[in-house]
Amino acid sequence: xxxxxxxxxxxxxxxxxxxxxxxxxxxxxxxxxxxxxxxxxxxxxxxxxxxxxxxxxxxxxxxxxxxxxxxxxxxxxxxxxxxxxxxxxxxxxxxxxxxxxxxxxxxxxxxxxxxxx
Amino acid sequence: xxxxxxxxxxxxxxxxxxxxxxxxxxxxxxxxxxxxxxxxxxxxxxxxxxxxxxxxxxxxxxxxxxxxxxxxxxxxxxxxxxxxxxxxxxxxxxxxxxxxxxxxxxxx
Numbered sequence: 001x002x003x004x005x006x007x008x009x010x011x012x013x014x015x016x017x018x019x020x021x022x023x024x025x026x027x028x029x030x031x032x033x034x035x036x037x038x039x040x041x042x043x044x045x046x047x048x049x050x051x052x053x054x055x056x057x058x059x060x061x062x063x064x065x066x067x068x069x070x071x072x073x074x075x076x077x078x079x080x081x082x083x084x085x086x087x088x089x090x091x092x093x094x095x096x097x098x099x100x101x102x103x104x105x106x107x108x109x110x111x112x113x114x115x116x117x
Numbered sequence: 118x119x120x121x122x123x124x125x126x127x128x129x130x131x132x133x134x135x136x137x138x139x140x141x142x143x144x145x146x147x148x149x150x151x152x153x154x155x156x157x158x159x160x161x162x163x164x165x166x167x168x169x170x171x172x173x174x175x176x177x178x179x180x181x182x183x184x185x186x187x188x189x190x191x192x193x194x195x196x197x198x199x200x201x202x203x204x205x206x207x208x209x210x211x212x213x214x215x216x217x218x219x220x221x222x223x224x225x
Contacts, residue, residue, distance in 0.1 A: 033212045035212070035214075037216075043218075043219075044204060044216060044217065044218040044219035045153075045155075045161065045204050045206075045216040045219065046216065047206075047213060047214050047215055047216060049213075050212045050213065052212075059212055059213055060213075061118070061213055061215070062118060095160055095161075097160075099211075099212055099214070100151055100163070100166070100206070100208055100214065101208075102166060102167070103163065103166050103170070103172050103173065105162070105163035105172065107160035107161065108160065109160060110158075110160055
């Protein structure tokens with residue numbers, strides 16, 4: 001069974017750094033793109049960027065380029081989303097997801113990030 | 118990058134109603150379109166892939182149509198469990214797939 005398990009909720013202050021994780025199991029981690037999706041409170045889904053752990057090739061949506069860093073450690077089948085300096089506007093739910101292909105539909109459970117002074 | 122525009126952004130309807138949500142792409146995406154349902158606090162769930170193919174386990178009252186730039190999601194007879202937010206997503210521009218802004222379906 002394919003599973004994506006994300007790290008737990010975080011509460012941070014503006015200016016702090018943060019790295020959240022998404023561990024995959026039940027499939028070949030290095031053979032599938034895995035991405036991150038942001039959902040701000042009461043808003044829609046935004047595809048932030050994606051990584052192919054086997055290369056690792058990384059692509060960012062224009063809105064998120066330079067704002068976050070996506071990485072992966074294939075030895076532990078884990079993808080990461082990282083901020084160097086959080087802002088209040090980074091408060092959101094973050095989901096990891098395997099890049100959809102046909103009827104494949106695999107998402108993590110979400111990580112809530114709250115940034116508040 | 119490809120922009121996806123959904124309408125309406127919110128919709129009030131009653132149990133038993135027929136509901137249609139539309140999604141328009143800024144350029145042709147052939148039939149590379151998914152529809153998701155999302156309930157509060159949960160990850161999105163795939164309903165329709167390749168514009169019109171029903172995901173396994175999804176009730177047949179859900180259907181999708183369209184190709185090129187214009188797409189629709191139809192729920193033929195709303196059930197209480199269908200009140201949720203619906204998102205379209207283009208899967209044409211690999212690997213940076215974009216979503217529409219979502220449609221919140223509420224009980225009238």
